[in-house]
Amino acid sequence: MIRSRFAKALVVGVCAALLLPAYIGCAKEAKPQEKYVTFLSLSDITGPSAGLISPLQETVGWGFEDLNSRGGVDGVKVKSIVIDTRYDVARAASAYKRHQAEHKLVMAFVPQTAAGKALSPLMNYNKLSSLTPADGEFQAIMGRTFLLLTPYQDAFGATIDWILNDWQAKGKTGAPTIGYLCWDSPYGREPLRGGKEYAEMKGVKMLPPEFFPVGAADHTVWLTRINNAGANYCIIGGVDPTPSLIMRDANKLGLKEKIQFVDALYCGPDEPVGIKLHPEAVEGTVLCSAILRGDEARKNPLIQSLWTKYANRPITEMRALSPGGFLICKDFEKALSIALEDVGYEKLGAEDVYQAYQKITGNSREGILGDCLYSPTSRRSSDAVKFYRVVNSKVVPITDWIKAPDTVSLHTEW
Incomplete structure (x- = not known):
């Protein structure tokens, strides 16, 4: 009886051993590891x-x-x-x-x-x-x-050049007074590290920069200060809708007739965002951009x-x-x-x-x-930038590509 059971077990084991290689041979090959x-x-x-x-x-x-x-x-x-x-x-x-x-x-x-x-x-x-x-x-x-x-600094320098050309085109004499309004953050301060030196080199009067907290709901305090200091132009920044909200508040204060606002930090006003929300307020705003915008894009x-x-x-x-x-x-x-x-x-x-x-x-x-x-x-x-203006709620080009000045090299205290 024992021998019979042992014989059966042996036969089953041998058969399994013989079949195993065939089973393995039929298994799917592993896919090569993806690079x-x-x-x-x-x-x-x-x-x-x-x-x-x-x-x-x-x-x-x-x-x-x-x-x-x-x-x-x-x-x-x-x-x-x-x-x-x-x-x-x-x-x-x-x-x-x-x-x-x-x-x-x-x-x-x-x-x-x-x-x-x-x-x-x-x-x-x-x-x-x-x-x-x-x-x-x-x-x-x-x-x-x-x-x-x-670089933000180079775009700031190109914006100073645009402002000077615009000032002269309007028949103005002397040098314009320029304000600066942006987030109180490294992003907001970066353009001035070289940009400020470029403005001084060009002989324009830069007002003390105004910085506001990221997420600020109202900008009238800073705008009022810039206006009272006699600004002819104001460079603004922040990520849209922030620049459009700045323009909303400037419009409420009646500053658009006195001050030309220029966004020089690439991030505003945008047609599907701030321009859509505040079309009247952002009308006429000038944008310095390093990338194609509007219908051109x-x-x-x-x-x-x-x-x-x-x-x-x-x-x-x-x-x-x-x-x-x-x-x-x-x-x-x-x-x-x-x-x-x-x-x-x-x-x-x-x-x-x-x-x-x-x-x-x-x-x-x-x-x-x-x-x-x-x-x-x-x-x-x-090293190229292009200028646009908001016209009838559209971002419209007002220059071709312009080589921005190297203002980064003007800053020495990094």
């Missing part, structure tokens, strides 16, 4: 600058989706991680520490002046490059941070193509800086291609992408922005 690099965005999606950053982050997502749908760069795709920092430096730092060990993390997007400056030493330590909007300090002290737009072939493919809403709802997201992806694709050609995927690291970004000098931005100026001696994205 990808990581792009980390530490963005304000729900905070005070969300009106600017959230649409920009949206188009970054579409740009990478489009790149991945084309197979990536030589088969290497992009994994995009987006963290909502709510315009808070501590949140940005915490998020970076959590994600700094991601697989092949080769680039970070930090669209906040204070966070970009705070995280720069950590990223330098990790040899990680980052992209930030337009803080001239990163051009003055060159490291691994690349600017997305013409909506008619651009690259923007039209990607917006039609991914947006699922009318292009009239596109925010002013939305096209910038497509350009971020375009530059990244070019740099990644160079890095992969130089070292291959297996050896690819953040240092290689940093080196590659310095080699994409002249990369076309399809007319949306000035051609790329990144190089071993430049962190500027571009």
